[in-house]
Amino acid sequence: MAEIQLKDVRKSYGSVDVIKGVDLEIRDGEFMVFVGPSGCGKSTLLRLIAGLEDITSGDLLFDGKRVNDLAPSKRGIAMVFQSYALYPHMKVYDNMAFGMKLAKAGPDEIRRRVEKAAKMLHIDHLLDRLPKQLSGGQRQRVAIGRAIVRDPKVFLFDEPLSNLDAALRVATRLEIAKLHHEMKNVTMIYVTHDQVEAMTLADRICVLRDGLVMQVGTPSELYERPNSLFVAGFIGSPKMNFVNGQIAQGFNAHTIGIRSEHMVVDNADPVWRGKVVHAENLGSDNFLFVDIGSEEPVLVRQEGKTAIPWGAEIGVRPLIENLHRFDETGNPIR
Amino acid sequence: MASITAGQPEPQATRPARRSELQAERVRAARLFLLPMLVALTLVAAWPLFRTIYFSFTDTSLSNIGAGKWVGFDNYLSVRTLSSGKVITRGVLVDPAWWNAVWNTFRFAIISVSIETVLGLLVALVLNAEFKGRGLVRAAILIPWAIPTIVSAKLWAWLFNDQFGMVNDMLMSLGLIDHKIAWTADVSTAMYAVLIVDIWKTTPFMALLCLAGLQMIPRDMYEAAKIDGVHPIKVFFRVTLPLVKPALMVAVIFRLLDALRIFDLIYVLTPNSSATKTMSVISRENLIDFDKFAYGSAQSTLLFLIIALAVILYIWLGRVDLGGQKQ
Numbered sequence: 001m002a003e004i005q006l007k008d009v010r011k012s013y014g015s016v017d018v019i020k021g022v023d024l025e026i027r028d029g030e031f032m033v034f035v036g037p038s039g040c041g042k043s044t045l046l047r048l049i050a051g052l053e054d055i056t057s058g059d060l061l062f063d064g065k066r067v068n069d070l071a072p073s074k075r076g077i078a079m080v081f082q083s084y085a086l087y088p089h090m091k092v093y094d095n096m097a098f099g100m101k102l103a104k105a106g107p108d109e110i111r112r113r114v115e116k117a118a119k120m121l122h123i124d125h126l127l128d129r130l131p132k133q134l135s136g137g138q139r140q141r142v143a144i145g146r147a148i149v150r151d152p153k154v155f156l157f158d159e160p161l162s163n164l165d166a167a168l169r170v171a172t173r174l175e176i177a178k179l180h181h182e183m184k185n186v187t188m189i190y191v192t193h194d195q196v197e198a199m200t201l202a203d204r205i206c207v208l209r210d211g212l213v214m215q216v217g218t219p220s221e222l223y224e225r226p227n228s229l230f231v232a233g234f235i236g237s238p239k240m241n242f243v244n245g246q247i248a249q250g251f252n253a254h255t256i257g258i259r260s261e262h263m264v265v266d267n268a269d270p271v272w273r274g275k276v277v278h279a280e281n282l283g284s285d286n287f288l289f290v291d292i293g294s295e296e297p298v299l300v301r302q303e304g305k306t307a308i309p310w311g312a313e314i315g316v317r318p319l320i321e322n323l324h325r326f327d328e329t330g331n332p333i334r
Numbered sequence: 335m336a337s338i339t340a341g342q343p344e345p346q347a348t349r350p351a352r353r354s355e356l357q358a359e360r361v362r363a364a365r366l367f368l369l370p371m372l373v374a375l376t377l378v379a380a381w382p383l384f385r386t387i388y389f390s391f392t393d394t395s396l397s398n399i400g401a402g403k404w405v406g407f408d409n410y411l412s413v414r415t416l417s418s419g420k421v422i423t424r425g426v427l428v429d430p431a432w433w434n435a436v437w438n439t440f441r442f443a444i445i446s447v448s449i450e451t452v453l454g455l456l457v458a459l460v461l462n463a464e465f466k467g468r469g470l471v472r473a474a475i476l477i478p479w480a481i482p483t484i485v486s487a488k489l490w491a492w493l494f495n496d497q498f499g500m501v502n503d504m505l506m507s508l509g510l511i512d513h514k515i516a517w518t519a520d521v522s523t524a525m526y527a528v529l530i531v532d533i534w535k536t537t538p539f540m541a542l543l544c545l546a547g548l549q550m551i552p553r554d555m556y557e558a559a560k561i562d563g564v565h566p567i568k569v570f571f572r573v574t575l576p577l578v579k580p581a582l583m584v585a586v587i588f589r590l591l592d593a594l595r596i597f598d599l600i601y602v603l604t605p606n607s608s609a610t611k612t613m614s615v616i617s618r619e620n621l622i623d624f625d626k627f628a629y630g631s632a633q634s635t636l637l638f639l640i641i642a643l644a645v646i647l648y649i650w651l652g653r654v655d656l657g658g659q660k661q
Contacts, residue, residue, distance in 0.1 A: 052557050073563025085554040089576040098572070099562030150562070 002062050002076065002153040003028045003188045004049065009058035011044055011211075018044050021058070022212040027204075031180045031188045035198040036208035037234070042191045043158055045208065049189060050079055050156055064156070078147035079156040082163060084139045086131040086146075092118075093127040096146045117148040120182070121175065137168040141175070148183075155183070157190040161197065170198075177201055195235050198225070207231050229330035232257045238287065240324070241298040247272070253325035255331055260287060260299040262322035265308070270315025272298075276308055290316055335342065361479025383638065389631035396627045398463045409632035426632045431608075431616060436640070439612040442525065443593035446532045451586055454540025455578075459570075461541065462548045470547075479538040487602035490531045494518050494603075524609040528600055532593070540585055548574070583652050587645060613637040 004026040011019040014134055020040050031143045034042040047053045051072035060068050086095050099174065103305045105113075118124040120140045126237045131139055140160055147155060156177070161169045177200070180188055198205045199219045207214040207222065207230075215222060226232035232240050240257045245313055248256045265288070274292035281287075288308060289297040300316050308314060325333040387519050390409050394402025411425035461472055466487045476556050478486065494517035505511045517527045551574065597614035604610045611619075619635060621630030 049634060050561060052560065071563070072561045077561060079558070079561050081554045085552065085558040087555065087573060087577075099564065128510075137413075173379055283628065 002015055003064075004057075004154065004187060004189075005061040005064075006045075006049075007059040007061070009045075009048060009060060010056045011041075011048055011053065012056050018321040019048065020210050022211075022213055024206060026187060026189065029184055031190065031201060031203045033190045033192060033198040033202035033205045034208055035192055035234070036214075037206055038193055039210075040208040040215040042193075042208050044211075046156055046158055046189060049154075050077055050188055051075055051099055066171075070092050076153035077156055078150040078152035078154075079158065080140070080143050080160045081145050082159040084143040085132070085246055086139060086142060088131050090130075090203070091127065092123065092129055092131070092134070094140050095131065095142060096127075099146065099150055101242045108171045113149050113151070114145075117145040118149065121145050122181075133181060136164050137172055140172055142163065144176070144179070144285040148179075152186060152329075155186050156297065157186040158324065159191055159193070159194070161195075163181075173197060173200060196237055199235070205235075207234060225332075226257075226324065227332055229255060229257070229326045232324055232326070238299055243292075243294040243298065245294070247294055248290070248325075249326055254328045255326040255330075257326065258298075258318045258322065262319045263298065263300040263316050264319065265300060265314055266317040267315045269317060273313065273315045274298075276312050276314060279308065279310060290314065292316070384623055386631050386634050386638075389628055390635045392628050393627045394631070396622070396625045399627070402628060407626050410636075426629065426636060426641070432610075432613075432636075433617040434608060435613050438525070438610060439594060439596070439614075442528065442532075442596060442610075442612060443590060446529055446536070447586060447589045447593050449533050450537050450540045451527075452587060453537045453584065454585070455544045455582070457537060458548055459543035459574075460545035460627060461545050473587045475541060476538045478535050479542075480612050481535070483535065484602055485598050486535055487531065490527070490534075491518060491603055494527050518604045519607070521607065521609040524604045524607045528610050531603060532596070532599055535599075536589065536592075540589060543585035543588070544578065544582060547578040547585075550581065551577045587648060590648060591641065593644060594644060595637070613640070 001045045004024075006022050006024040008016065009019060009022045009024075022045060034045060036042050044053065048055050051070065055068050059066055062075060081296070087098065090098065091092045093114060096117065097110050100113065102199050114127070115124060118127055121144060122139050123138060123145060126134060126138060128269060131142065134142065140163075143318070144160070160176070161172055164172060176190075180186075180201070190197075190201060202219055204216060204218055204224055206216045209230055215227050217225075219235075222231060222235045226235060229242070233242065234257060236261055240259050241263070243256050243258075244254065272290075272292040274290040274297075276288050277297050278289040279286065280289075286302040286307075288300045288302050290300055298316070302308070327333055351598045389402065391404060391406060392402030393405050393408075397581075402408060409425060410509075411423065411427045414422045414424075416422065457475060461468065461475070473636075481489075492498075496514050496516035496519070498500060499517070501517065502511070506514070515523060517523050555577075556569065559573060564572075594612050596612050597618070600610050600612055600615055613633065615638065617630045617633035619630070620626040620633060624630075
């Protein structure tokens with residue numbers, strides 16, 4: 001059980017400010033994802049919460065208690081690292097038990113907890129192996145298991161899937177989602193640069209940029225009501241179409257944003273007309289790149305399976321209720 | 335199928351032939367690249383070694399190197415029975431001066447390498463930590479190693495001088511000794527003097543090799559231990575030491591090879607002291623000073639065999655240990 005509060009938390013390395021005043025509340029038992037482009041400070045923020053880095057100024061509270069100066073091991077946290085950080089000379093069992101042996105738990109208790117965690121992650125048949133004998137996915141599960149065994153109040157993940165290949169990433173993502181479901185009392189904080197991971201795992205997402213929080217909200221809030229041009233562009237795949245200039249001025253905005261699924265091919269009543277310059281068929285969806293005279297061609301998710309040849313002139317229409325308008329500073333106009 | 339000539343159109347059949355041709359090409363290139371090294375090694379290592387071994391089976395003297403006659407194992411061991419019935423044994427293997435030198439060499443090597451390993455690792459741990467001016471300290475610590483051995487031996491000879499040396503002066507004024515000690519001349523202290531200088535000189539090298547090993551250990555391993563709340567001393571023995579061990583083993587081999595053939599430091603610091611004479615020193619003495627060239631060659635040959643044996647033993651024991659660790 002842990003509720004985490006950050007109050008104007010700052011971190012600088014020498015004269016370089018990495019975290020520039022973050023206010024954030026992470027609710028008890030919540031799955032919070034920090035997402036942002038590389039260098040936005042998301043990993044640093046996680047390391048501040050873990051206690052692996054000192055907070056320069058501001059307060060970090062666990063259940064209302066200030067923990068700025070508390071050693072990592074006393075915060076009731078467990079962390080899963082990007083590179084797994086398994087001890088290569090220890091067997092899986094010892095890797096999982098290492099932290100507990102030192103916590104002076106009895107041998108029976110250790111074995112019980114390690115085996116329980118191993119069963120939960122389907123690695124109970126691997127306990128006698130060395131990390132180098134495991135695949136990447138198995139190693140990551142051992143790393144997660146090692147964290148579970150500690151019975152933490154707060155579970156921290158630092159880009160745990162980025163060393164895995166695409167298929168394993170999806171599978172392990174599901175495991176983590178399941179884990180969150182099974183460990184309802186545990187607050188989880190998860191760092192990723194992959195917005196798909198953020199969307200699929202999070203209860204709430206915190207979008208960071210240049211050491212500042214851009215927006216905090218549920219995945220659908222961020223997707224449907226981004227409060228900045230940056231969030232609108234960062235969340236969602238494929239990326240939201242942005243159109244500037246005259247076309248946008250027609251909507252009384254500096255920039256308009258519209259997602260590809262909110263564009264329809266409509267030759268009868270088009271808003272814009274243009275040539276199909278490229279098309280991508282993903283099997284389930286067909287994406288058309290249409291040159292409507294904006295800087296970049298706009299992406300349209302095509303309904304139905306009728307093939308439209310490259311170079312064809314078509315009409316498209318945005319669904320006005322799903323159109324986002326932004327001013328010069330990137331703030332939304334509502 | 336094996337005798338397919340190039341240009342034959344059948345694809346399945348040509349593939350293995352082409353691959354082996356590629357393989358042959360690689361082998362040819364490798365040989366070409368290795369050739370200069372092999373020539374150099376033959377000239378400076380294999381040929382002298384072979385000559386030395388050959389001389390050890392002759393009665394060659396320094397005055398006429400070409401004139402030696404084959405005497406078999408006499409330089410190593412010869413047993414003669416006089417007409418009076420008295421048995422006389424001669425040769426390196428029954429020479430007490432030789433066995434004294436072997437004992438000195440091993441005593442020196444084991445003590446110096448052990449202390450250097452421990453100190454070197456400690457220094458490396460300090461240098462691996464982050465602190466201000468680390469680059470400067472890293473460079474400064476290498477200075478003893480960068481000084482040529484002859485220079486540092488001379489330097490320490492002055493420090494250890496019985497009349498004017500700083501060591502005696504300091505120990506006297508601290509009241510630790512009541513009379514001046516002839517550190518390098520006294521049989522009971524000469525070896526300590528040599529050990530002190532060697533450890534002073536070579537610990538930086540050891541530290542450098544250990545540091546390279548320490549830097550290979552990923553930082554997040556320590557962070558994981560920190561989150562687990564593992565005591566730093568336990569982290570050292572359970573995480574750092576096992577992970578740095580391979581690098582440490584190599585460092586120890588390097589140092590052991592060096593220490594077993596120690597010559598210059600002893601030759602300069604404690605010349606002609608039976609307490610410090612090592613295998614290298616005694617074989618040079620016989621080869622040059624005493625004009626027992628063949629006898630000296632026999633000692634050099636034994637020196638070669640003993641060092642080879644020691645290193646093979648070390649590597650073998652090291653492997654056994656590595657296997658045992660897996661339990």
